[in-house]
Amino acid sequence: MSTLDKSNTPLYTISMAAKLVGISVHTMRMYENEGLIIPFKKESKQRLYSELDVERLRCLRKVINEERIGIEGIRRLLALIPCWGIIKCSLKDRKKCEAYNIATKPCWMINHKNNYCTGRDCRVCEVYQSFSNCESIKNKLKELIA
Amino acid sequence: MSTLDKSNTPLYTISMAAKLVGISVHTMRMYENEGLIIPFKKESKQRLYSELDVERLRCLRKVINEERIGIEGIRRLLALIPCWGIIKCSLKDRKKCEAYNIATKPCWMINHKNNYCTGRDCRVCEVYQSFSNCESIKNKLKELIA
DNA sequence: GAAAGTTGACAGTGACTACTATGAACTTTA
DNA sequence: TAAAGTTCATAGTAGTCACTGTCAACTTTC
Numbered sequence: 001m002s003t004l005d006k007s008n009t010p011l012y013t014i015s016m017a018a019k020l021v022g023i024s025v026h027t028m029r030m031y032e033n034e035g036l037i038i039p040f041k042k043e044s045k046q047r048l049y050s051e052l053d054v055e056r057l058r059c060l061r062k063v064i065n066e067e068r069i070g071i072e073g074i075r076r077l078l079a080l081i082p083c084w085g086i087i088k089c090s091l092k093d094r095k096k097c098e099a100y101n102i103a104t105k106p107c108w109m110i111n112h113k114n115n116y117c118t119g120r121d122c123r124v125c126e127v128y129q130s131f132s133n134c135e136s137i138k139n140k141l142k143e144l145i146a
Numbered sequence: 147m148s149t150l151d152k153s154n155t156p157l158y159t160i161s162m163a164a165k166l167v168g169i170s171v172h173t174m175r176m177y178e179n180e181g182l183i184i185p186f187k188k189e190s191k192q193r194l195y196s197e198l199d200v201e202r203l204r205c206l207r208k209v210i211n212e213e214r215i216g217i218e219g220i221r222r223l224l225a226l227i228p229c230w231g232i233i234k235c236s237l238k239d240r241k242k243c244e245a246y247n248i249a250t251k252p253c254w255m256i257n258h259k260n261n262y263c264t265g266r267d268c269r270v271c272e273v274y275q276s277f278s279n280c281e282s283i284k285n286k287l288k289e290l291i292a
Numbered sequence: 293g294a295a296a297g298t299t300g301a302c303a304g305t306g307a308c309t310a311c312t313a314t315g316a317a318c319t320t321t322a
Numbered sequence: 323t324a325a326a327g328t329t330c331a332t333a334g335t336a337g338t339c340a341c342t343g344t345c346a347a348c349t350t351t352c
Contacts, residue, residue: 073219085291103284138249144291145231
């Protein structure tokens with residue numbers, strides 16, 4: 001499982017990761033604010049990035065700059081990942097879940113208080129990780145829809 | 147069913163529809179080329195638009211101009227509509243279906259020769275019609291994914 | 293203790309998007 | 323037969339996006 005893969009161990013500081021991806025540190029933080037990536041955070045609030053994060057960032061950059069999909073568009077695509085079908089929360093849980101009921105932001109951008117997902121770490125959640133490129137979302141849908 | 151609704155009867159010429167939506171005739175044709183809308187076509191190739199089409203166009207305009215999602219982004223969102231789960235084609239059909247195997251264009255933009263969908267009219271297909279706004283796609287996913 | 297990290301704010305820019313306009317040559321509608 | 327439709331092409335433009343840079347004030351790392 002990629003979730004437990006050692007390639008997801010936080011290794012790089014923000015400046016190192018930025019260099020690896022080829023963008024500025026400023027842009028790294030922007031992607032984070034926009035909800036596109038969740039870096040690991042130490043207690044001191046310092047960000048750390050894994051090999052998988054770097055890959056995700058490279059993918060984001062490609063989608064934004066080459067495939068010409070804007071950040072808002074990416075957010076909407078991520079918002080279509082059917083988290084409820086992946087983590088299999090109950091119908092009751094869904095009713096009071098904001099993420100289930102909107103389509104503008106991915107679930108990990110939404111407050112997790114009083115939620116089935118309370119306490120879960122989105123960074124290592126299968127939902128968050130089911131995006132690595134555009135096709136990967138569709139592949140997840142193929143898994144879930146007969 | 148909205149498919150059979152009289153509101154989907156082709157009534158308006160392109161110039162009338164353009165006026166109703168508030169865009170130029172040129173833009174109407176652009177949306178069509180981009181795969182965002184499928185107008186009814188008479189034998190003479192003249193386009194006609196229904197009330198439903200006008201609504202779809204208004205929605206597109208809103209998504210593009212207010213919600214700031216680019217046309218390419220919209221195309222990718224539409225490409226995530228799980229057509230296979232809606233029309234319920236067989237696994238065999240899916241294997242040789244280009245639409246099933248890419249994630250860059252909605253199925254109705256793809257050649258329908260030698261296909262489960264050969265001969266079908268995308269314009270009145272539930273897949274095409276399951277988009278009227280961003281949320282409607284997610285709602286379709288909610289229907290299909292337990 | 294210097295380097296690099298943190299947050300927050302403001303400014304600037306090149307490139308691109310979405311849209312409009314126009315012209316030409318031809319067909320259909322009314 | 324005039325108006326409005328069709329296709330195709332070229333040109334132009336206002337506005338936005340994605341990104342960078344910089345400054346400030348403060349904390350953490352090495």
